[in-house]
Amino acid sequence: MGLKPSKYWHGLLALSLALVIAGWFSAGLLSGAREVVYPFENAAAWVRRHIGAPVSGVFNRADLAARNRELTDAVDRLCLDVARLEAVAAENRQLRAALNFPPPPSYRVVVCPVLSQGGSTGWQRQIRVGKGRLAGLQTGDPVLVAEGLAGRIESVTPHTADVLLLSDPNSRIACELDPPPAGTAAVRGVLCGSGGHTAGEGELRLLYVIDPLRLRFLKRDVEVAPRTRVVTSGLGGVFPRGLQVGYLLESTVDPAGLYREALVMPAADLDNLRSVFVLAKVPEARP
Amino acid sequence: MKLDLPVMLVMLALAAAAQNLLPGMPGSPLKIPFLTGVVVYYALNRPLVMALVAAVWAGWLTDSAGGLPCSCTATFLLLLALALRPLRRLLLDGSFAGVVAAATVVALLQALWQLVWARLALPGGVWRAAGDLALLLPAGAIAGAAAYFLSHTLDCFSGNVKAQTEGC
Numbered sequence: 001m002g003l004k005p006s007k008y009w010h011g012l013l014a015l016s017l018a019l020v021i022a023g024w025f026s027a028g029l030l031s032g033a034r035e036v037v038y039p040f041e042n043a044a045a046w047v048r049r050h051i052g053a054p055v056s057g058v059f060n061r062a063d064l065a066a067r068n069r070e071l072t073d074a075v076d077r078l079c080l081d082v083a084r085l086e087a088v089a090a091e092n093r094q095l096r097a098a099l100n101f102p103p104p105p106s107y108r109v110v111v112c113p114v115l116s117q118g119g120s121t122g123w124q125r126q127i128r129v130g131k132g133r134l135a136g137l138q139t140g141d142p143v144l145v146a147e148g149l150a151g152r153i154e155s156v157t158p159h160t161a162d163v164l165l166l167s168d169p170n171s172r173i174a175c176e177l178d179p180p181p182a183g184t185a186a187v188r189g190v191l192c193g194s195g196g197h198t199a200g201e202g203e204l205r206l207l208y209v210i211d212p213l214r215l216r217f218l219k220r221d222v223e224v225a226p227r228t229r230v231v232t233s234g235l236g237g238v239f240p241r242g243l244q245v246g247y248l249l250e251s252t253v254d255p256a257g258l259y260r261e262a263l264v265m266p267a268a269d270l271d272n273l274r275s276v277f278v279l280a281k282v283p284e285a286r287p
Numbered sequence: 288m289k290l291d292l293p294v295m296l297v298m299l300a301l302a303a304a305a306q307n308l309l310p311g312m313p314g315s316p317l318k319i320p321f322l323t324g325v326v327v328y329y330a331l332n333r334p335l336v337m338a339l340v341a342a343v344w345a346g347w348l349t350d351s352a353g354g355l356p357c358s359c360t361a362t363f364l365l366l367l368a369l370a371l372r373p374l375r376r377l378l379l380d381g382s383f384a385g386v387v388a389a390a391t392v393v394a395l396l397q398a399l400w401q402l403v404w405a406r407l408a409l410p411g412g413v414w415r416a417a418g419d420l421a422l423l424l425p426a427g428a429i430a431g432a433a434a435y436f437l438s439h440t441l442d443c444f445s446g447n448v449k450a451q452t453e454g455c
Binding site: 006010011016017019020021023024027029030033034036037040041042044048054116118119120121122123125128169249269 | 289291292302303304306307308311315316317318320334336337339340343344346347348349350351352353356357358361362365384389398401402407
C-alpha cells in the first residue's frame with residue numbers, strides 16, 4: 001500500500017504530536033487554531049452571502065420586489081419610532097439626573113455575520129460569528145436578533161467569537177415575566193436551555209420535536225397566563241434588563257412542590273441565524 | 288513528484304468545509320463527521336506516519352471549529368489511527384466496504400469520547416441523545432463513503448498509490 005513516506009513526514013508527525021501534547025496543557029492553543037481557521041470560515045460565509053444569495057435572488061425576483069417594499073415600509077416606521085424614542089430618552093436622562101440615579105450602562109451595537117452553526121460536531125447549540133476582540137467584543141456580551149435575545153458570547157479571539165445559544169443545555173439566564181401577574185411586583189426565574197431545537201417549516205416533525213426552554217424557580221403560588229412575555233431581569237449583571245427572550249407556553253409545579261416551572265418558546269429563530277447584533281459594553285468615560 | 292501532502296491538505300480542507308457548512312443528519316443536530324472519514328481512510332490505506340499526521344490535523348480542525356477542548360478530538364483520532372492499523376485485514380484491507388464499516392462505528396465512538404472528555408450536557412435528555420447517537424451510524428457511513436471515494440480518486444490521479452496493485 002502506498003509509497004514509502006519520506007523523512008519530512010516524520011518531521012511533520014513530530015510537530016503534530018508536540019501540538020497535541022501542548023494542547024493537553026494549554027487551552028490557549030485552540031485560540032490560535034481558531035485564528036488559522038478563521039479566513040476559511042470567513043471566505044465560506046462571504047461566498048454564501050455574496051454569491052449564494054444573489055444567485056437564489058435571480059430565481060425569486062418577484063419575491064425580492066415585494067420584500068423590498070416591506071423593508072422600505074419597515075424602515076419608515078422605525079425612523080418614526082426612533083424620533084419618538086429620542087424624546088423619551090432625553091426625558092429619562094433629565095429625570096435620572098434630577099433623582100441622582102446613576103446612568104444605565106451604555107452599549108454599542110456590533111453587527112456580526114454568522115460563520116458557522118453548531119461547531120464541527122453539533123453537540124453544542126452555539127454559533128461562531130466573524131467579529132471578535134478587535135471589534136470590542138468580550139466574553140459575556142449579550143447577542144441579539146431583531147426578535148429577541150439569542151445568547152451570549154462564550155469565548156473570543158481577535159477575529160471570531162463563539163456564542164452560546166439560549167437553547168444550549170448549559171445556558172442559564174436570569175429572567176422575569178413581563179408584565180408580572182396581577183398582585184405581584186415581579187416573578188423571576190432562571191431560564192435553562194433544553195438542548196432542543198425549534199423545528200422549521202416543512203421539517204420532519206416526528207423526529208424533529210420542538211423543545212422549548214425551561215423557566216425554573218418561579219414562585220409556586222403564582223398563576224401565569226400563557227403567551228406572557230419573558231424578558232431578562234438584569235439580575236447578575238450579565239444582561240441588561242428587559243431584553244425579550246420568548247413567550248411562556250404553560251407552567252406546572254415542580255415534582256418537589258417547591259417551585260413552579262414554565263415552558264418558554266424562544267422569540268428568536270435560533271436555527272436560522274444569518275447575522276446577529278452584539279451589545280458590546282462601552283467603557284465608562286472618566287470624570 | 289509525490290503529492291501525498293497536497294492531497295491530504297485538499298482532503299482535510301474539503302472535509303472540514305463540508306463538516307462545518309453542511310447541516311447535520313435529518314432529525315439530529317449532529318454533523319456528519321467527514322474529517323473522521325478521512326482519518327479512517329488514511330489509517331486503512333496509507334502509511335502509518337501519514338495516518339497519524341492526518342489524525343492530528345483532522346482532530347485540531349474539529350476542535351478549533353468550536354465547542355470542544357483543546358486536543359480532545361486530536362487525541363481520539365490519534366489513538367484511532369493506531370488502533371485501526373492491526374485491523375486492516377479484518378476490514379478488507381482498506382477497501383470501500385472496510386472504510387465505510389469502520390467509519391460507521393468510529394463516528395459513534397468519537398461522539399461518546401467527545402461527550403465524556405468535554406463533559407457536555409446531554410442535549411434534550413438521555414433518550415434524545417441516544418436517538419442522535421443512533422443517527423450517527425448512517426452519518427459515519429456517509430462520511431466514510433465520501434472520504435474513500437474522494438481520497439482514493441485523488442490518490443489515484445496524483446499517482447500516490449500504484450495503479451495495478453491498489454485498484455485505481
